[in-house]
Structures are given as structure tokens and as C-alpha cells.
Amino acid sequence: MKGFIKVFDYAKEFKGKIYLAFFLILLSGIMGVVPFLLTYNIIIKFVERAFVETNYLLIMSGGIILSLFLKGYFYYKGLDASHEAAFDTLMGMRIKFVEKMRKIPLGEINNKGAGSYKKNLVEDIEAVEALLAHMIPEGIPFVIVPILIYIIIFAVDWRLGLLSLGSIPFGVIPMMIMMKNGTKKMPKYYRSAENMNSTIIEYINGMEVIKIFGRTTDSYKRYKNSVKGYRDFTLDWFKESWTYMAMYGAILPCTVLLLLPLGLNMYLNGTLELSKFIFSLILSMSAGIPLTRMLEFAPTVVQLSYKIDQLEKTFEGTQLKEGYKDLKIKKYDIEFKNVTFAYEKEEVIKDVSFELRENTLTAIVGESGSGKSTLAKLLVHFWDINKGEINIDGHNINEFSVEDLMEKISYVSQDNFLFNTSIMENIRIGNPRATDEEVKSAAKIAQCHDFIMEMEKGYKTRVGDSGDKLSGGQKQRMTIARAILKDAPIIIMDEATAFTDPENEDKIQGALSKLIAGKTVVVIAHRLSTIVDADNIIVMDKGKLIAQGTHKELLEKSHKYRALWDSHLETMNWSINADVEEVKYA
Numbered sequence: 001m002k003g004f005i006k007v008f009d010y011a012k013e014f015k016g017k018i019y020l021a022f023f024l025i026l027l028s029g030i031m032g033v034v035p036f037l038l039t040y041n042i043i044i045k046f047v048e049r050a051f052v053e054t055n056y057l058l059i060m061s062g063g064i065i066l067s068l069f070l071k072g073y074f075y076y077k078g079l080d081a082s083h084e085a086a087f088d089t090l091m092g093m094r095i096k097f098v099e100k101m102r103k104i105p106l107g108e109i110n111n112k113g114a115g116s117y118k119k120n121l122v123e124d125i126e127a128v129e130a131l132l133a134h135m136i137p138e139g140i141p142f143v144i145v146p147i148l149i150y151i152i153i154f155a156v157d158w159r160l161g162l163l164s165l166g167s168i169p170f171g172v173i174p175m176m177i178m179m180k181n182g183t184k185k186m187p188k189y190y191r192s193a194e195n196m197n198s199t200i201i202e203y204i205n206g207m208e209v210i211k212i213f214g215r216t217t218d219s220y221k222r223y224k225n226s227v228k229g230y231r232d233f234t235l236d237w238f239k240e241s242w243t244y245m246a247m248y249g250a251i252l253p254c255t256v257l258l259l260l261p262l263g264l265n266m267y268l269n270g271t272l273e274l275s276k277f278i279f280s281l282i283l284s285m286s287a288g289i290p291l292t293r294m295l296e297f298a299p300t301v302v303q304l305s306y307k308i309d310q311l312e313k314t315f316e317g318t319q320l321k322e323g324y325k326d327l328k329i330k331k332y333d334i335e336f337k338n339v340t341f342a343y344e345k346e347e348v349i350k351d352v353s354f355e356l357r358e359n360t361l362t363a364i365v366g367e368s369g370s371g372k373s374t375l376a377k378l379l380v381h382f383w384d385i386n387k388g389e390i391n392i393d394g395h396n397i398n399e400f401s402v403e404d405l406m407e408k409i410s411y412v413s414q415d416n417f418l419f420n421t422s423i424m425e426n427i428r429i430g431n432p433r434a435t436d437e438e439v440k441s442a443a444k445i446a447q448c449h450d451f452i453m454e455m456e457k458g459y460k461t462r463v464g465d466s467g468d469k470l471s472g473g474q475k476q477r478m479t480i481a482r483a484i485l486k487d488a489p490i491i492i493m494d495e496a497t498a499f500t501d502p503e504n505e506d507k508i509q510g511a512l513s514k515l516i517a518g519k520t521v522v523v524i525a526h527r528l529s530t531i532v533d534a535d536n537i538i539v540m541d542k543g544k545l546i547a548q549g550t551h552k553e554l555l556e557k558s559h560k561y562r563a564l565w566d567s568h569l570e571t572m573n574w575s576i577n578a579d580v581e582e583v584k585y586a
């Protein structure tokens with residue numbers, strides 16, 4: 001129930017509209033009872049005098065029509081206000097939760113998967129609409145109106161009051177059982193829905209591989225199992241609930257269950273007046289409609305409560321350590337001090353210490369999986385480290401806000417994600433204030449301009465989902481253009497030119513060397529020939545820093561570096577030989 005109550009925190013800003021909706025729908029509910037009272041008046045008059053005047057009948061009928069009209073009008077106006085409050089709240093929640101995502105470690109986001117977040121942000125938050133737009137404004141009057149009706153019946157005759165409540169215990173017991181069982185089953189049901197969402201997204205993203213390898217892939221099996229699992233859990237949940245829903249749905253609104261037979265008996269025994277009996281009967285029946293509507297909300301309460309709990313856990317759980325100070329940096333010197341880090345249990349960075357000086361280029365080399373990219377990701381604060389410190393000009397990066405730190409760093413990663421918008425806007429992400437001319441000039445430096453101009457719509461070309469209308473090399477050069485446009489004092493390039501052909505790579509390297517002058521630069525490279533001139537080279541091996549120095553120094557003192565260099569030379573020779581063979585056979 002905690003989650004259910006929590007929703008009101010999110011709707012606080014719009015409580016005026018919710019109160020208004022509640023008041024209007026309450027009025028509508030009261031107007032709904034008026035026709036029953038007027039009808040009762042006509043019947044009583046008829047029973048007492050066996051005659052009713054036409055004028056009186058016309059006035060009463062007019063009253064019934066007016067109250068029905070007002071009932072509809074207040075209801076419509078009430079729903080209008082409640083829907084406005086509900087959709088404003090949904091928008092606020094979606095914006096708030098996505099803002100919170102910035103502070104969630106990237107690993108956690110990747111582990112949960114895009115589908116799971118989509119479910120949270122779209123479906124789970126949507127469930128709040130039912131609560132704010134319907135349950136509060138409609139549900140509460142649906143409780144108050146029957147209470148008012150029962151008070152009146154008690155006032156007429158307390159025995160009739162008791163009898164008219166007769167159906168409630170028979171209806172409430174199955175309802176409570178359903179809610180209790182539903183709450184127990186909710187986690188499994190919810191997890192299966194999340195799992196299905198994630199596997200659907202994974203399946204669609206992996207369509208290329210699935211088409212090549214057919215239906216036997218694990219991804220297809222996982223997809224099928226998750227869809228089946230969701231069906232099983234949903235059916236399981238509903239099967240259990242249906243019986244109880246049918247029981248309380250049939251019994252609770254049957255307000256005359258005891259009142260009709262026992263009241264009739266009392267009238268026949270002469271202990272009850274006919275007018276009181278008819279009045280209570282009519283009033284009791286008018287309570288049936290709001291009771292039925294109220295019941296429709298019962299299963300939603302359980303689901304909604306669980307969903308809000310989960311949303312809070314997801315978005316307010318693990319958060320990156322972050323500061324809010326406006327830190328003035330004098331010198332962009334960076335220090336990794338005894339840094340240890342594990343994505344999960346196993347440490348992938350072990351007690352690593354080194355310095356990156358302003359106005360120098362530091363390269364990180366090592367075998368695949370040695371921890372190079374992880375060091376870069378720790379510097380951009382995608383994760384919190386387990387032990388040690390990373391400092392910029394003596395300030396721990398945990399003291400910076402995520403935005404502030406990002407302002408200071410240009411990071412070209414191996415994953416060159418592009419948004420499905422124009423090339424111009426994709427590059428402008430580097431600096432949202434940049435003019436079109438500045439974007440084009442960055443694109444020229446990154447050797448993108450020519451291929452962009454060859455496209456039909458030039459810079460206005462949309463790049464497709466995740467940039468799938470572009471080649472790997474083109475995507476990479478566009479992300480380099482972003483970094484050039486950003487012009488931050490710290491530059492990290494993780495295999496920035498890996499997809500680039502040698503001719504373009506030379507040009508980009510030339511352009512980058514101008515760009516990086518005076519900055520703190522970190523380059524992660526597999527092709528060691530690109531970093532032989534680096535001011536410092538850090539050699540990583542299985543998460544440990546095993547040596548550092550210039551290329552020349554390392555060739556002399558580091559066995560590992562020499563091995564890496566030899567194997568690089570071998571690859572270069574191999575590719576030169578392959579080129580010669582190609583020429584021979586051409």
C-alpha cells in the first residue's frame with residue numbers, strides 16, 4: 001500500500017484540480033440519488049391517495065430530468081479536471097524519473113535493459129492515470145454516496161439500515177482474499193512483464209544476427225520463453241482473481257439481498273410502514289451503482305501500489321555519488337589514486353595509480369579485456385569506483401555534478417551512438433549553442449563533410465535508428481566531429497579511429513593533433529603505431545598497471561610492451577604482405 005500512497009506526492013502540484021474533480025463528481029453522485037428520491041415521492045403520493053396531480057407530476061419529472069442533466073454535467077466537468085491533473089502528473093513523473101536516470105550507474109541501466117525501462121516509463125507510469133483520473137475523483141464519491149444513503153436508511157429505521165448492509169460482509173470477504181493473493185503474486189507477474197519487454201527489445205535489436213542464424217538462436221528461445229512466461233503468469237493471476245471478482249461483483253451491489261425478504265416480512269407482520277419500506281428499498285438500490293463502480297477499482301489498487309514501489313526502487317535505488325559545488329579548475333591535471341573497481345564481483349581494475357598531465361597525451365595500451373576502456377569510463381564517472389580516488393586538479397570527481405564533469409570532458413567511445421535525427425543535430429550534440437557553420441567546420445576537420453555533401457539532403461539527412469544509414473567509419477567520424485565541436489579541456493578517445501581507413505585516419509590524426517594542443521588527452525589504442533609519440537604510455541595487464549613510460553623507455557624496460565609491439569609489427573607486416581599479394585593477383 002506504500003506505493004499507492006506515494007502517488008500523492010507526485011500529484012501534489014495538481015491537488016487543486018484533483019479536489020475540484022472530486023467535488024464535482026461528488027455533486028454528480030448526489031444528483032444521481034435525487035431522481036430516486038423524487039420517484040419515491042411520486043410513489044408515496046400515489047400509494048397514500050391513489051391519485052397524483054398532473055402539475056405535480058410535471059414538476060417532479062422536470063426535477064428528475066434536471067438532476068440527470070446536472071449529474072452528467074458535473075461528471076463531465078469533474079473528469080475534465082481529473083484528467084488534466086492526471087496527465088500533468090504523468091508528464092512530471094516521466095521527466096523526473098528520466099532525470100534521475102542520469103545518476104544511475106551505467107552498468108545498472110545496461111543490466112536492466114532498455115525494455116525494462118520502457119515498461120517503467122511508459123506502462124507503469126500510465127497506471128497512475130487510472131488512480132488520479134478515475135479512482136480518486138470517481139472512487140471516493142462512490143464510497144461517500146453509499147455511506148450517505150445508508151445513514152439516511154438508518155435514520156428512517158435502524159433495522160432497515162442493518163438489513164441494507166447485509167450484502168457487504170459477503171462481498172468484502174472474497175474481495176479481501178483476492179487482494180491478499182494478488183499482492184503475493186504481483187512480484188512474479190511484474191518480473192515476467194519486465195522480462196518480456198527486455199527480450200522483445202533485444203530480439204528486435206539483434207534481428208540481423210537472428211536472420212543469419214535462424215530461429216535456433218538463444219535470443220529467439222529467450223523471446224519465446226518470456227512471452228510464454230508472461231502468458232502463464234497473467235493467466236495464473238487472472239484465474240485466481242476471476243472467481244473472487246465474480247463473487248464480490250455479484251454479491252456486493254445486491255443491496256436488497258436481506259432488505260427485500262426480511263423487510264417484506266416486517267411489513268406483513270405490521271411492524272414496518274409501507275412508505276418506509278419502499279423508501280429504503282429505492283435508496284438501497286441506488287447505492288448499488290456506485291458500489292459496482294467502486295469494485296472495479298479493487299484489482300487496480302494492488303497493481304498500482306506494486307508498480308509505484310518498483311518505480312521508486314528502480315529510479316531511486318543505486319545512485320552515483322555526486323556533488324553540486326561549482327568547482328573552479330585551474331589546471332586539468334588528473335590523478336588516479338589506488339583505484340580498484342569491479343562491475344560485479346570480480347575486480348577488473350586493481351589498485352591502479354597514474355597521472356595525466358595537462359598539455360600532454362597519455363596512451364593506455366594492453367591486451368583485450370585488460371581494463372583500458374574501463375579506466376576511461378571511470379574517469380567520465382559512468383560508475384562509482386570501489387576503492388581509491390580519481391581527482392581533477394585535486395578535486396575528487398565525486399564532488400562534481402554529472403553535468404559539470406561532462407562539460408569538462410570530450411569522450412569518443414567505441415559505441416558511436418547516433419540519434420535518429422539529422423546529421424546536423426547529431427553533431428550539434430557536442431555543443432548545442434554551435435552555429436551551423438561551426439558544425440560544418442567541425443565536420444570538415446573530422447573528415448565528414450565530403451560524405452555528408454554527397455547525400456541527397458546533406459546535413460539535413462536523417463541518420464536512421466542508431467545511425468544505421470551510415471557505415472561504421474562514417475559514424476565514428478561523426479562522433480569525432482561532436483568531440484571537436486565540444487572542445488572540452490579533457491579529451492578521451494577510446495579506439496577513436498578504429499573503423500577509419502588509413503587515408504582518412506592520417507587526416508583525422510593531423511586534425512586531432514591541432515585540436516588537442518594544450519589539453520589533457522587520453523588515447524586508448526590497439527594500433528600502437530598511432531601512439532609511439534605519446535608523452536606517457538600506460539601498460540595494463542589483467543586490470544593492473546604493470547609499466548609506464550615513453551615508447552622508447554617501455555621497449556627497453558617492459559617485456560609486456562615489447563610483446564605487444566612485436567605482435568603489432570607482425571600484424572602490420574601481415575597486412576602489407578596481404579596488399580602485395582592482392583596487387584600480384586590483380
Ligand SMILES: Nc1ncnc2c1ncn2[C@@H]1O[C@H](COP(=O)(O)OP(=O)(O)OP(=O)(O)O)[C@@H](O)[C@H]1O
Pocket residue numbers: 107110343344348366367368369370371372373374375
Ligand atoms: N558492463 C560490464 N559488465 C561486466 N563486466 C564488464 C563490463 N564491461 C567490461 N567488463 C569486463 O571488464 C574487463 C575489462 O574490460 P574493458 O572493456 O575495460 O577491457 P579493454 O582492455 O578495454 O578491452 P578491449 O581492448 O577489448 O576493448 C573485461 O574482463 C570485461 O569482460
